[in-house]
Amino acid sequence: MPADTPTELLLIRHAPALTEGRMAGRRDVDADCSDALAFAAVRGAVGGADHWRISPARRCVQTAAVLWPDAEPPQDPRLWEQDFGAWEDMPYADLPDLGALSLADLAAHRPPLGESFLDLSARVVPALREACALGGRVGVVAHAGVIRAALGMALGAAERGLAFQVAPLSLTTIVALPGGAFSIAGVNRMRR
Numbered sequence: 001m002p003a004d005t006p007t008e009l010l011l012i013r014h015a016p017a018l019t020e021g022r023m024a025g026r027r028d029v030d031a032d033c034s035d036a037l038a039f040a041a042v043r044g045a046v047g048g049a050d051h052w053r054i055s056p057a058r059r060c061v062q063t064a065a066v067l068w069p070d071a072e073p074p075q076d077p078r079l080w081e082q083d084f085g086a087w088e089d090m091p092y093a094d095l096p097d098l099g100a101l102s103l104a105d106l107a108a109h110r111p112p113l114g115e116s117f118l119d120l121s122a123r124v125v126p127a128l129r130e131a132c133a134l135g136g137r138v139g140v141v142a143h144a145g146v147i148r149a150a151l152g153m154a155l156g157a158a159e160r161g162l163a164f165q166v167a168p169l170s171l172t173t174i175v176a177l178p179g180g181a182f183s184i185a186g187v188n189r190m191r192r
Contacts, residue, residue, distance in 0.1 A: 007132045007176040008185075010046050010139045011147045014055075014063040015039075016168040022091055025084040025114075025145070031059035033066045038169050041190045043067050045171055050136030053127070055079035055143060063169070064141040073141070078127040081143035085114025107159035117145065121158040124149040132176035147172050154182035164188075 015031040015038075017024055033039070052073030054064045057080060064073055087095055098106055110116040115123075124146050131138045140146070144166040152161030154174050164187060166172065173185040 005135060006178065007135050008137045009128065009132065009150065009174040009176065010049060010137060011150055011172040011174065012042060012046065012063070012067070012139065012141045013144055013147055013166050013168055013170050013172075014057070014059040014141060015066070017059050021093075022089050023084050023087050023095060025081040025088060025143075027088045028058045031062045033062055035169070038190065039066050042169055042171055045190055046139060048137070049139035051131065051134045051138045052140075053079065053131050053138065054141040055081070055146065057081065057143070060141045060143070067141070073139070076127050078123050079140065079142045079146050082117060082120040082145040083115045084111045086112040087114065103159040103162050106162055117148070117162060118158055120145050121149040121152055121161070125153050125158075128153060150174055151184065151187070154184050 015033050015035070018030045018032055052071060053076050054060050054073045056075040056077055061075070064071070098109060101109060107117040110119070128150055131140060147166045148161035148164055149158065150161070151164050151172070151174070152158040155161065167188050169190065171189040172187045173189070175183040175185055177183060
């Protein structure tokens with residue numbers, strides 16, 4: 001693609017994760033891929049893409065396989081969800097309440113033996129910038145944390161991405177403009 005042509009990042013969060021009410025960042029769980037209408041809506045909204053990248057997490061691989069059964073998108077391990085360390089597999093009700101933290105403090109907070117959102121962003125943003133360099137329309141099937149990191153990248157500060165809720169099986173579109181700027185074209189499209 002010419003350097004003066006925008007790249008469209010089509011960021012799709014995986015279908016609902018079957019977590020059994022327990023934290024699953026790096027814990028590899030299946031996705032509920034039973035909502036054929038929701039998958040058809042996302043497929044219709046996205047159409048095709050010139051390039052694909054997906055997280056190697058089972059829930060992302062399963063989501064991509066239902067969306068585009070004939071494609072074999074490359075997996076990028078940098079697109080994994082945040083590693084919640086000692087919090088992985090904990091019941092949601094037992095997790096600490098971090099609601100009082102500012103976005104900057106929340107982004108810097110690192111669960112025991114895990115990574116912070118800033119760590120996640122430092123891992124994810126180079127992968128997304130490489131995807132932008134491919135040009136055209138780039139489809140990415142990944143996690144809420146990855147999409148929030150992309151939004152933080154577009155807004156110029158990682159912690160700003162934490163202000164967004166990202167629904168399962170939704171589409172977020174970010175346009176990488178010539179010169180390195182970004183435009184957020186839509187968040188949580190196809191949310192039901």
